[in-house]
Amino acid sequence: MIRSWRRVRRATPVDLSAKTFVVTGASPGSLGEATARTLATWGAAVIVTTRSRTDEALAAIRDGLEHPARVTAHPLDLASATSVERFADWCHGASGGRLDALVNNAGIHLDLLSKWTAPRLTDDGREIHFRTNYLGTAHLTDRLLPLLLGTARRVGEARVVHVASHLHHRGTNAGLFAPIEPYDSWVAYGVSKLALVHHAFELERRHGAEGLHATCLHPGAVFTKIADKGLDEAGVLGRVRAAFAPIEAAMLLTPEEGAQTQIACATAPGIVGGRYYRDLREAEPNRDALDEAVSRRLWESTANWLSTMPSTESRLT
Numbered sequence: 258m259i260r261s262w263r264r265v266r267r268a269t270p271v272d273l274s275a276k277t278f279v280v281t282g283a284s285p286g287s288l289g290e291a292t293a294r295t296l297a298t299w300g301a302a303v304i305v306t307t308r309s310r311t312d313e314a315l316a317a318i319r320d321g322l323e324h325p326a327r328v329t330a331h332p333l334d335l336a337s338a339t340s341v342e343r344f345a346d347w348c349h350g351a352s353g354g355r356l357d358a359l360v361n362n363a364g365i366h367l368d369l370l371s372k373w374t375a376p377r378l379t380d381d382g383r384e385i386h387f388r389t390n391y392l393g394t395a396h397l398t399d400r401l402l403p404l405l406l407g408t409a410r411r412v413g414e415a416r417v418v419h420v421a422s423h424l425h426h427r428g429t430n431a432g433l434f435a436p437i438e439p440y441d442s443w444v445a446y447g448v449s450k451l452a453l454v455h456h457a458f459e460l461e462r463r464h465g466a467e468g469l470h471a472t473c474l475h476p477g478a479v480f481t482k483i484a485d486k487g488l489d490e491a492g493v494l495g496r497v498r499a500a501f502a503p504i505e506a507a508m509l510l511t512p513e514e515g516a517q518t519q520i521a522c523a524t525a526p527g528i529v530g531g532r533y534y535r536d537l538r539e540a541e542p543n544r545d546a547l548d549e550a551v552s553r554r555l556w557e558s559t560a561n562w563l564s565t566m567p568s569t570e571s572r573l574t
Contacts, residue, residue, distance in 0.1 A: 265514045266537045268521035273299035277355045279348065279396075279401065281306045281333060282363025285317045288420065288476055289362040291516035293318050296523070297328050304351060306333035306344060335363055335393025336379045338566050345400035356404035358416040358523040361397070361453070364390040368442035374522065376440050386442070390449035395421065395456055402469075409468030418522045419457045419473040421533070425450035430545045433555055450556060454533060454542050459552040461531030470530030472522040474480065477536065480513030539570050 278296050283289035283305035293305045297318065307314045311330045319325035331347050334340040348356075365386065367377070376384040383392065398417055405571055409415040427447030433455070437444050461469035521537050522528055533542035545551070 265510070266517060268295075268517050268525060268537065270299055271375055271524045271526070272300055273524065276300075277302045277304070277352050277359040278358045278360060279304045279306070279352075279356060279561055280360045280362055281335070281397070283307055283318060283330070284310070284314050286512060287362070287478060288512050288516045288519065289360075290314065290318055291512040292360055292362060292523075293328065294322070295513075295516065295520050297322050297324070299524070300324075300350075301357075302327045303329075304348060305330045307445070308332065308334050308363075314511070322386075329525065333363070333397075336385065336389045337393075338381070338396065341393060341396045341400065342566075345397065348401065349404060352404055353413075354404065355408050356401060356415065357412070358418060359398060359405060360418045360420070360519055360523050361394045362484060362519065363394070363418045364420065364449075366446050367501065372441055373442050374440060376436070376442075376445065384437075384445055385448040386445045387452065391452035391456070392562065394453060396563060398456075398460070398562075399563055402464075405469050406467060407520055409464075414468045414470065416528070416530075417457065417460060417469065417471040418519055418521055419453040419471070420519055421450045421453045421457075421473045421478060422446075423475040423535070425454050425546070426543045427542065428452070428545070430548060430551045433551070434558070440448075451543055451546060454546040455552040455555050456559075457533075458531050458546065458549075459556045462549070462552075463556075465530050468527065472530055472532055472534060472543075474518045474522055474534040475540070476515040476518055477510045479510045479512060 273296060274312045278301050280289050280293045280303060283293045288304065297303045305318060305328065306315065307327035311332050315328065315330040319328050322328065329351055331344050333344045348530045379385050379388045405415040405417065416500065424447045427444055428451030432444065433452055437448065457471040457473040518534050518537050522534055531537050534540060
């Protein structure tokens with residue numbers, strides 16, 4: 258429920274009864290859950306993902322919907338190439354060959370207390386924020402491009418929405434291609450989100466003329482469970498935060514409030530692609546994101562990375 262004392266701009270309802278959406282990161286209490294519920298309420302068929310407890314998340318989203326069967330779910334771990342491939346293969350069938358919008362909401366923000374002195378690496382040797390937030394998202398987008406482009410050709414438009422963060426301002430273009438020294442997990446998070454902004458802008462440049470439009474956004478300061486994982490090593494401080502959670506919740510946006518900008522980016526008529534949004538309006542991104550040569554270099558290096566995966570062929574062209 259919207260708090261009466263807070264003025265929150267809201268996305269305008271749209272009839273989505275003929276459309277299909279994918280929303281990643283739709284665990285209970287998340288921006289993804291709020292986004293998926295709104296899209297389903299407006300009539301869309303919605304495919305959601307979570308890393309774990311997928312059945313529980315699906316039940317929470319379906320609860321109270323007029324047509325609950327139009328929401329389906331599948332596990333997805335963006336840090337795992339195998340998981341992305343499995344989800345993409347499943348999605349090509351589950352979507353019925355139509356995908357109007359991919360809302361890339363899933364992400365992580367770890368080490369909120371900045372205790373790490375060196376990067377935590379995934380199994381394939383990548384810094385965990387960059388691997389999950391950017392490379393995993395780029396991989397998924399790449400694998401779903403045929404669905405998106407096919408829909409754009411048939412109905413005139415499809416969309417990709419990257420949920421970035423105001424913290425992309427903490428990233429630098431140098432951090433996209435070289436280790437962050439000295440290591441700072443907040444900067445690493447910012448770099449991963451800056452990469453998403455670059456990716457959205459370059460996707461628009463390459464496919465906007467075909468009707469596939471890409472946007473990125475900052476959802477605002479939202480009370481979700483993303484900080485729980487980031488503080489899982491905090492000990493006493495984590496318990497103190499839990500005790501004061503009601504106060505924190507009162508000060509921050511609810512997931513439903515915070516989801517309004519990504520909902521608008523996915524559904525609003527005439528949305529302008531290749532832009533960064535905040536509070537349902539265009540906003541100024543980090544100036545580093547405006548360097549088209551860097552966007553192109555990042556795109557090409559990502560395509561090279563994707564092409565090295567077993568039995569896959571990058572569609573980033």
